[in-house]
Amino acid sequence: MAPSTQLGGGGGQFGLLALALGGFGIGLTEFVIAGLLPQVSRGLDVSTAAAGWLISGYALTVAAGAIAVTAATAGRPQKPILVGLLALFVAGNLLCAIAPNYPTMLLGRVVAALCHGSFFGIGSLVARRLVPPERASRAVAMMFAGLTVANVLGVPFGALVGERWGWRATFWAITGIGSVALVAIAVLVPGWAGGTSGRADLRSQLRSFRSTQVWLTLTATALGYGGMFGAFSYLAYTFTEVTGFSATDVAWLLVVYGTGLVVGNIAGGRGADHNRDVTLLVSLTGLAATLTVFGLLASSRPASVILVFLLGAFGFATVPGMITRVTDAAGGVPLAASANVSASNVGNAVGAWLGGLAISAGWGYAAPLFVGAGIVGVGLGVMGWAARGSTDSARGGGGGAGGATGEAAEVQRS
Structure with missing residues (x-):
């Protein structure tokens, strides 16, 4: 454990920036493909449906790989793991850049996805150690800032580079960003912040899942x-078929949504450090209300612009605290x-599936918004149940202090 004089110092801030850069690169890989699918489909001579597996295959690998890779690396120092994960990320994107055929391209996407969940999972713990305990959620938000910025820039970045130099150039660029992030983490993240935690062996980690609070939080x-994301998956259709925007308007509307993600991530981190459970309950309430009102006012252009921003803001405000x-x-x-x-990616898949069922049932392209509101409403109920049973809720939410103190105590006991 680092001396208190080290916590929150300049080295810690540089370490957080290095983690954020890694998150930015990984976020680009996740989001950029959406704007490149037509080019990739033509370049590799595959159908649009097959090209779509470059997105869904990535998401499924993230969900499974987050747990599998973290379990496989249990008990090992975390800084070298982060460096190794980024090496995997670079290799996957390099495969995509040079892929001579579709199977190689899909393999590259799967290899890159293997690092995604574990990087953010392990990286969030390393980020917490770089700051004083009362700033823990803000540190996590700082690391995820790279992901939110990538959401804003990913699709337009991929489309711009792809149009000018071809889709392979996009993956070469991401390979370069990943290489820089790898070096930055190796140099700037202090060794004491990326050491082995006190309960790092796999058996001890699995015992932690006996906690009801763990399962309630994962469910929420x-x-x-x-x-x-169930609603977000069909926003392009909502904007064009219900609101009346043109297809070319969708790109800047998604930038508005991405800007909401950035704002929500920052606000959620600050709020969670002040009172975590209240911040989560307010964010989920705001998200359910936004989805409901969005569904009712989807035909209004001014309302849709405001509400898509709020959708991103309330939605991502939950991330640091969760x-x-x-x-x-x-x-x-x-x-x-x-x-x-993994839980978030499973939720994404189920939400998109339910939203698609609502459209298939003939309920219209605004239906996923109402379906999403219902799903979030259930999540709000689960979070309320968790908050009532939480000991840190009784102390006012203590997001950062309580958690970091608990981890430190566990290290000492070990």
Whole structure:
């Protein structure tokens, strides 16, 4: 454990920036493909449906890989793991850049996805150690800032580079960003922040999942994400078929949504450090209300612009608090943080599936918004149940202090 004089110092801030850069690169890989699918489909001579597996295959690998990779690396120092994960990320994107055929391209996407969940899960624990305990959620938000900025820039970045130099150039660029992030983490993240936690062996980590609070938080995460991304998956159709925007308007509307993610991530981190459970309950309430009102006012252009921003803001405001909450409930083990990333991806898949069923049933392109509101409403109920049973809720939410203290105590006991 680092001396208190080191916590929050300049080295810690540089370490957080290095983690954020890694998150930015990984976020680009996740989001950029959406704007490149037509080019990739033509370049590799595959159908649009086959090209779509470059997105869904990535998401499924993230969900499974987050737990599998974290479990496989249990008991090892975390800084070298982060460096190794980024090496995997670079290799995957390099494969995509040079892929001579579709199977190689899909393999590259799977290899890159293997690092995603574990990087954010393990990285969130490392980020917490770089700051004083009362700033834990803000540190997590700082690391996720790279992901939110990538969401804003990913699709337009991929489309711009792809149009000018071809889709392979986009993956060469991401390979370069990943290489820089790898070096930055190796140099700037202090060794004491990336050491082995006190309960790093796999058996101890699995025992942490006996906690009801862990499962309640994971469930609330899946439902919150499922509601937001279930609606987000069909926003292009909502904007064009219900609101009346043109197809070319969708790009800047998604930038508005991405800007909401950035704002929500920052606000959620600050709020969670002040009162975590209240911040999560307010964010989920705001998200459910936004989805409901969006569904009612989807035909209004001005309202849709405001509401798509709020959708991103309330949706991502839950991220820092959920991660610190689940890791605190689990005693600071990496597997819990990675499981939170898996839960969010499972929620994404289920939410999109339910939204698609609503459209197929003939309920219209605004229906996923109402479906999402219902899913988030259930998540709000789960979060309320968790908050009532939480000991840190009785102390005012103590997102950062309580959790970091608990982890430190566990290290000392070990």
